[in-house]
Amino acid sequence: MNPFRLGLLRAAIELRQVLRSRKDFYSYLSTPLIFLAVAYWRAGGDKGQTTQLVPAGGVGSTIFMFGLMTVPQFLFGDREDGTLLRLRGVPGAMTAYLTGKTLFVLATMIASIAVLLLGGTALLGVGLPSSPTQWLTLCWVLLLGIAAVVPIGAAIGALLPAREALALYLMPVMGLIFVSGTFSPLRNLPTWLQDVASAFPLRWIAQGVRSALLPDAAKSYEPNGSWQHLATLGALTAWVLLGFLLAPRLLRRMAARESGSRLSEREQKRLTKAAY
Amino acid sequence: MTTTVRESAAADGGVHDLAVRTTGLRMRYGQRDVLDGLDLEIRRGELFGLLGPNGAGKSTTIEILEGYRRRSAGEVEVLGQDPERDDPSWRARIGIVLQSSRDHGRWRVGELLDHFAGYYAEPFDPAELLRTVGLSAQADQQTAKLSGGQRRRLDVAMGIIGRPELLFLDEPTTGFDPEARRDFHELIRGLRDVGGMTIVLTTHDMTEAQQLSDRIGILQAGRLTAVGTLDELAAAARARSEVRWTDHDGSPRRQLTADPSHAVWELHQQYGGPIPGLEVRRPTLEDTYLGMVSADLAESTANATATATATAIRTETP
Numbered sequence: 012m013n014p015f016r017l018g019l020l021r022a023a024i025e026l027r028q029v030l031r032s033r034k035d036f037y038s039y040l041s042t043p044l045i046f047l048a049v050a051y052w053r054a055g056g057d058k059g060q061t062t063q064l065v066p067a068g069g070v071g072s073t074i075f076m077f078g079l080m081t082v083p084q085f086l087f088g089d090r091e092d093g094t095l096l097r098l099r100g101v102p103g104a105m106t107a108y109l110t111g112k113t114l115f116v117l118a119t120m121i122a123s124i125a126v127l128l129l130g131g132t133a134l135l136g137v138g139l140p141s142s143p144t145q146w147l148t149l150c151w152v153l154l155l156g157i158a159a160v161v162p163i164g165a166a167i168g169a170l171l172p173a174r175e176a177l178a179l180y181l182m183p184v185m186g187l188i189f190v191s192g193t194f195s196p197l198r199n200l201p202t203w204l205q206d207v208a209s210a211f212p213l214r215w216i217a218q219g220v221r222s223a224l225l226p227d228a229a230k231s232y233e234p235n236g237s238w239q240h241l242a243t244l245g246a247l248t249a250w251v252l253l254g255f256l257l258a259p260r261l262l263r264r265m266a267a268r269e270s271g272s273r274l275s276e277r278e279q280k281r282l283t284k285a286a287y
Numbered sequence: 288m289t290t291t292v293r294e295s296a297a298a299d300g301g302v303h304d305l306a307v308r309t310t311g312l313r314m315r316y317g318q319r320d321v322l323d324g325l326d327l328e329i330r331r332g333e334l335f336g337l338l339g340p341n342g343a344g345k346s347t348t349i350e351i352l353e354g355y356r357r358r359s360a361g362e363v364e365v366l367g368q369d370p371e372r373d374d375p376s377w378r379a380r381i382g383i384v385l386q387s388s389r390d391h392g393r394w395r396v397g398e399l400l401d402h403f404a405g406y407y408a409e410p411f412d413p414a415e416l417l418r419t420v421g422l423s424a425q426a427d428q429q430t431a432k433l434s435g436g437q438r439r440r441l442d443v444a445m446g447i448i449g450r451p452e453l454l455f456l457d458e459p460t461t462g463f464d465p466e467a468r469r470d471f472h473e474l475i476r477g478l479r480d481v482g483g484m485t486i487v488l489t490t491h492d493m494t495e496a497q498q499l500s501d502r503i504g505i506l507q508a509g510r511l512t513a514v515g516t517l518d519e520l521a522a523a524a525r526a527r528s529e530v531r532w533t534d535h536d537g538s539p540r541r542q543l544t545a546d547p548s549h550a551v552w553e554l555h556q557q558y559g560g561p562i563p564g565l566e567v568r569r570p571t572l573e574d575t576y577l578g579m580v581s582a583d584l585a586e587s588t589a590n591a592t593a594t595a596t597a598t599a600i601r602t603e604t605p
């Protein structure tokens with residue numbers, strides 16, 4: 012069978028696994044729900060513009076978290092348990108795997124964003140773009156944002172050497188979510204922190220999403236009082252290029268380095284640890 | 288280069304009779320040569336048993352043949368191709384069962400086998416294969432929830448689902464109960480006899496190796512120290528057969544000999560007819576293997592001979 016079709020099948024099977032497992036289902040649902048809850052709590056009855064920031068920030072954060080936290084964890088897990096090694100021995104299976112994972116991540120990401128946007132509309136009266144131009148903005152920002160983080164996430168997943176490294180990596184990534192203007196306006200932060208955030212894609216994704224969801228007047232909350240679409244386009248494109256440059260190489264290298272004895276070595280370690 | 292290889296091989300049956308051929312295969316980890324100039328030939332359609340103590344390099348060898356690991360030096364040809372090229376059409380002809388696995392833990396057993404059948408042109412029927420390895424009842428179970436032996440059986444099924452020409456089995460029966468082991472042996476024999484599959488097997492179970500293998504190679508410290516059929520190995524190791532009989536006074540007697548036929552003939556003369564309670568036990572693979580491996584551990588051959596003699600003497604006096 013065609014590897015891309017098999018990839019589609021893999022995505023369908025793995026999505027079904029999420030739907031079948033109550034725990035998984037709620038953990039996927041929890042991300043958008045937390046953002047909605049925070050927004051609701053911040054609203055405190057009045058529906059000011061800072062309240063509206065949060066669902067928009069939630070959309071950006073969702074993309075960021077899926078791309079840079081979930082994807083590396085998937086890849087790390089599949090490497091650690093020998094899934095990738097198994098696939099390497101089967102013709103076309105690596106292509107199917109990458110296709111499947113991409114589709115899976117896209118589907119879960121889009122579902123989370125939909126929950127956020129629809130929930131935002133229902134609960135807070137914000138959420139959906141109000142003009143065709145804003146819809147268009149939302150589309151390109153989401154697409155570019157996803158393309159900016161998913162390959163980078165895959166590259167990082169391929170690089171992470173051990174579980175400890177994964178934990179160590181996740182902390183600063185979490186930190187970035189709080190300094191990228193997702194929960195409160197970016198301009199309230201010190202300039203140097205703004206600069207740090209600007210080096211990463213989340214700040215730009217979040218700003219782009221805000222420009223698509225909030226009324227035009229809200230741009231006065233942005234660091235220099237404008238939506239900065241051009242800068243967003245530039246920064247995200249740079250990340251997209253970097254990701255597509257790095258990910259295939261690192262993935263290939265990772266696959267080539269995996270072997271059965273490395274696997275049993277890790278297995279041994281895991282068992283020894285579990286014994287203590 | 289290739290032509291010379293072909294010509295020289297043609298003399299003893301042709302290169303096409305070989306599924307695997309390595310010359311001077313070397314694998315180095317850091318400063319240590321785990322494989323030290325390994326020359327190995329595995330014929331098409333045979334079941335080759337690769338034996339050797341822990342850490343001898345069996346898995347390393349197999350992984351190089353599978354294309355999972357880059358060798359440091361030497362030539363390797365598997366199904367007529369260098370495994371490092373790793374192209375999909377070659378992959379489709381190879382089946383792999385690794386020494387341990389817990390991949391696809393969240394997938395259901397049946398679903399997983401069905402899915403993997405999809406990657407091959409002429410796979411076995413997944414449901415039937417599941418029945419063959421005795422996992423039909425577990426078809427809807429998550430693979431992470433299988434017992435160790437059940438998981439191993441699933442691994443075997445995954446390895447053969449694509450109807451490979453060449454199957455690598457790295458300690459496939461660890462954790463099998465006796466019945467599962469017997470079924471597995473039947474399955475493997477069937478694959479070789481009916482399907483014409485070439486099978487390379489590593490195991491620490493000497494009975495298993497003896498029952499299944501057409502030829503056996505013993506890997507020690509990165510070299511093949513012996514290759515051949517069971518009888519050839521026994522001869523090379525000068526392993527002795529055991530002849531037992533009952534003496535006139537009813538006491539059991541036994542004798543270790545390299546030539547049991549001659550010993551029995553002599554006893555015949557001695558008894559002038561049938562020998563009471565006659566029993567001849569050929570050396571088992573385990574005898575041969577232990578003889579070879581422990582002989583190699585001893586520093587010199589002299590030592591080894593002494594040990595062998597000591598063993599012989601010990602068993603001769605009941």
Ligand SMILES: Nc1ncnc2c1ncn2[C@@H]1O[C@H](COP(=O)(O)OP(=O)(O)OP(=O)(O)O)[C@@H](O)[C@H]1O
Pocket residue numbers: 272273316321339340341342343344345346347348386
């Ligand atoms: N990636 C690696 N890096 C360094 N040394 C390694 C690596 N893989 C294997 N080795 C070493 O190479 C030697 C051979 O290992 P291998 O796994 O091939 O042995 P084996 O014959 O399969 O043993 P067992 O019977 O225990 O499965 C061992 O000493 C092992 O420690």
Ligand SMILES: [Mg+2]
Pocket residue numbers: 345346347386457
């Ligand atoms: Mg091994």
